[in-house]
Amino acid sequence: MDGFEFNKIAGAVLATALVVFGLKELSSAVYHSETPEKPGFAIEVAESGATGEAQAATAGPAVSIGSLLASADISKGAAGAKACAACHDFSKGGPNKTGPNLYDVVERGIASHEGFAYSDSMKARSAEKWTYENLDAFIKDPKTATPKTKMGFAGVKKDQARADIIAYLASLSDAPKPFPAP
Numbered sequence: 718m719d720g721f722e723f724n725k726i727a728g729a730v731l732a733t734a735l736v737v738f739g740l741k742e743l744s745s746a747v748y749h750s751e752t753p754e755k756p757g758f759a760i761e762v763a764e765s766g767a768t769g770e771a772q773a774a775t776a777g778p779a780v781s782i783g784s785l786l787a788s789a790d791i792s793k794g795a796a797g798a799k800a801c802a803a804c805h806d807f808s809k810g811g812p813n814k815t816g817p818n819l820y821d822v823v824e825r826g827i828a829s830h831e832g833f834a835y836s837d838s839m840k841a842r843s844a845e846k847w848t849y850e851n852l853d854a855f856i857k858d859p860k861t862a863t864p865k866t867k868m869g870f871a872g873v874k875k876d877q878a879r880a881d882i883i884a885y886l887a888s889l890s891d892a893p894k895p896f897p898a899p
């Protein structure tokens with residue numbers, strides 16, 4: 718193959734490449750695909766405000782349990798807690814059912830109610846207490862807060878509905894524990 722032949726082949730290859738690229742350019746000009754203005758998913762950002770920075774720092778929930786509790790409605794919570802009553806008794810000195818008695822559960826040691834056979838995963842948390850934060854996380858998503866818990870309940874996802882239930886639980890006490898600061 719002499720130099721001229723090689724040039725012809727190289728030229729043909731180059732020309733083909735140019736056509737291919739040209740078509741690509743052309744098609745992207747014809748079938749102009751726009752990037753959507755809004756992405757398909759929304760990224761939640763804590764509302765800016767006095768507490769905005771603190772929340773971002775701890776990557777906590779958008780609204781703190783303290784501020785949700787501050788506007789909680791105990792009677793709505795009592796109604797919401799009917800979902801729990803299938804398994805939990807709420808009365809003072811009441812029995813354990815499928816789940817342990819929940820009278821005065823706020824600040825009670827985790828897995829500490831007498832006579833109830835807790836799961837191993839719940840027992841593993843027995844050094845902790847049922848603080849408002851712990852209750853909030855557990856009632857929101859039991860299986861995430863305490864993997865392998867035997868509480869067969871999906872959780873209460875709505876923040877205010879959950880805070881209402883927690884406020885109701887807090888009221889079931891001889892000495893209700895103060896809510897955390899909003």
Ligand code: HEC
Nearest residue numbers: 801804815816817827828830835836839866867868869870
């Ligand atoms: C289907 C039955 C069932 C339902 C419904 C249910 N629970 Fe439970 N719950 C349990 C069981 C069982 C346990 C024990 C979990 C373990 O040992 O892992 C438990 C444990 C708990 C504990 C820990 C108590 C302790 O002594 O450590 C809390 C708090 C609790 N449940 C709150 C609730 C609330 C609030 C609701 C309603 C919003 C609810 N549960 C609904 C079955 C249930």
